[in-house]
Amino acid sequence: MKLLIVNSGSSSIKFQLLAMEKENVLASGLVERIGETLGYIKCTFFPDTEQERKVEQEEPVANHHAGMLRVIELLCDPKKGIIADTKEINGVGHRVVHGGEDFHQTTLINDAVVKAIEKNIPLAPLHNPPNLDGIRVARELFPDAPQVAVFDTAFHQSMPSCAFLYALPRELYEKHRVRRYGFHGTSHAYVAAECAKLLGKKLADCNLVTVHLGNGSSMTAIKQGKSVDTTLGMTPLEGLVMGTRCGDVDPALHLFLQQNLGFDLPAIDHMLNKESGLKGLCGMNDLRDIHQAVAAGDIWAEHALDVLCYRNRKYLASFLAVLGHTDAIVFTAGIGENDPVVRRESLQGLHNFGIVLDEELNQKRSRTARCISAATSKVKVFVIPTNEELAIARETARLVEG
Numbered sequence: 001m002k003l004l005i006v007n008s009g010s011s012s013i014k015f016q017l018l019a020m021e022k023e024n025v026l027a028s029g030l031v032e033r034i035g036e037t038l039g040y041i042k043c044t045f046f047p048d049t050e051q052e053r054k055v056e057q058e059e060p061v062a063n064h065h066a067g068m069l070r071v072i073e074l075l076c077d078p079k080k081g082i083i084a085d086t087k088e089i090n091g092v093g094h095r096v097v098h099g100g101e102d103f104h105q106t107t108l109i110n111d112a113v114v115k116a117i118e119k120n121i122p123l124a125p126l127h128n129p130p131n132l133d134g135i136r137v138a139r140e141l142f143p144d145a146p147q148v149a150v151f152d153t154a155f156h157q158s159m160p161s162c163a164f165l166y167a168l169p170r171e172l173y174e175k176h177r178v179r180r181y182g183f184h185g186t187s188h189a190y191v192a193a194e195c196a197k198l199l200g201k202k203l204a205d206c207n208l209v210t211v212h213l214g215n216g217s218s219m220t221a222i223k224q225g226k227s228v229d230t231t232l233g234m235t236p237l238e239g240l241v242m243g244t245r246c247g248d249v250d251p252a253l254h255l256f257l258q259q260n261l262g263f264d265l266p267a268i269d270h271m272l273n274k275e276s277g278l279k280g281l282c283g284m285n286d287l288r289d290i291h292q293a294v295a296a297g298d299i300w301a302e303h304a305l306d307v308l309c310y311r312n313r314k315y316l317a318s319f320l321a322v323l324g325h326t327d328a329i330v331f332t333a334g335i336g337e338n339d340p341v342v343r344r345e346s347l348q349g350l351h352n353f354g355i356v357l358d359e360e361l362n363q364k365r366s367r368t369a370r371c372i373s374a375a376t377s378k379v380k381v382f383v384i385p386t387n388e389e390l391a392i393a394r395e396t397a398r399l400v401e402g
């Protein structure tokens with residue numbers, strides 16, 4: 001079975017073609033700067049018999065339809081030996097950011113599903129419209145292939161009301177669905193399933209805290225295999241300190257900024273999403289740069305690292321309280337997989353909760369899933385690389401086969 005995985009953004013389409021028998025990637029790439037004067041197309045091919053081959057081109061790509069046509073041309077190029085015809089693609093899996101309360105799981109796309117994703121646009125005005133563009137174009141260009149929507153929010157629909165309700169006038173929830181939704185669900189679900197395998201248990205028997213630390217970050221408390229709390233809220237701004245996003249701040253901050261500093265709402269929104277987090281504190285949002293700056297004595301780089309790890313620790317301990325018994329903590333994504341300092345500092349002082357890191361294992365570099373806690377640690381600690389495309393592909397395969 002061959003599946004095309006599509007992540008359609010406002011000016012880009014990221015894609016992967018996978019053969020599901022061995023879960024190997026046949027081609028992977030992106031079309032960027034859609035609608036701009038000069039677009040950018042990159043694709044890496046992984047044919048069975050030969051070395052990987054890359055194509056990189058700059059050319060105008062008028063819209064998502066034109067972008068997807070270029071993807072098809074590349075995949076069907078006889079010289080690349082990937083596929084001969086789009087009919088070989090058995091299904092298309094789409095990443096969709098916001099399913100609101102309508103979607104608790106991965107769903108086969110039909111007209112009603114498209115309408116429901118449209119209905120949720122107010123909850124994700126920047127993401128759901130370009131996700132829908134990708135769906136419309138793919139339904140047109142792959143009319144015979146089942147199309148599947150995999151939602152970032154779906155995994156967290158199992159949260160109980162005590163975790164998802166904000167303490168606001170209840171009409172805001174009843175009439176406008178203002179509540180916590182959570183994101184990165186595909187990644188949390190994927191690493192949780194991988195962790196269960198490493199523990200030799202069924203996922204439904206596992207209590208886990210999964211810690212996704214990338215440019216965007218979130219932590220999820222998973223009880224008996226189901227999300228029961230997560231740090232991102234109605235939008236992907238709440239919770240942990242992120243690359244450029246603030247995470248938790250006092251909600252009255254808006255008023256202060258408006259009344260005293262003359263900010264309007266778009267300026268506040270821009271600042272909280274794009275100019276805050278690590279970047280706001282020290283001017284850098286890549287941990288590799290921040291560590292270098294710390295070594296060179298940059299005090300604000302040190303503050304940024306401290307604030308990040310302190311917030312992680314605070315949420316981690318609160319999720320241990322949410323879960324009661326915890327089998328394991330899982331670190332994943334760019335920072336979680338690669339940064340031993342952030343992992344160590346985020347677990348600092350949690351010995352009394354039964355968490356003991358093996359610093360030698362923590363320092364080891366590897367691209368594979370591994371345990372980094374000491375043999376004496378009651379709660380195991382793992383680093384598990386996330387793979388959102390594979391997770392979307394597995395979900396898509398399940399529905400296409402079913």
Ligand code: ADP
Pocket residue numbers: 213214215216243285286287288333334335338339
């Ligand atoms: P995204 O949320 O965009 O998918 P990633 O999960 O790829 O982001 O994470 C990107 C972040 O991971 C970078 O901004 C950087 O802070 C961090 N990162 C990547 N590689 C390393 C590394 N070797 N050491 C420390 N941090 C890293």
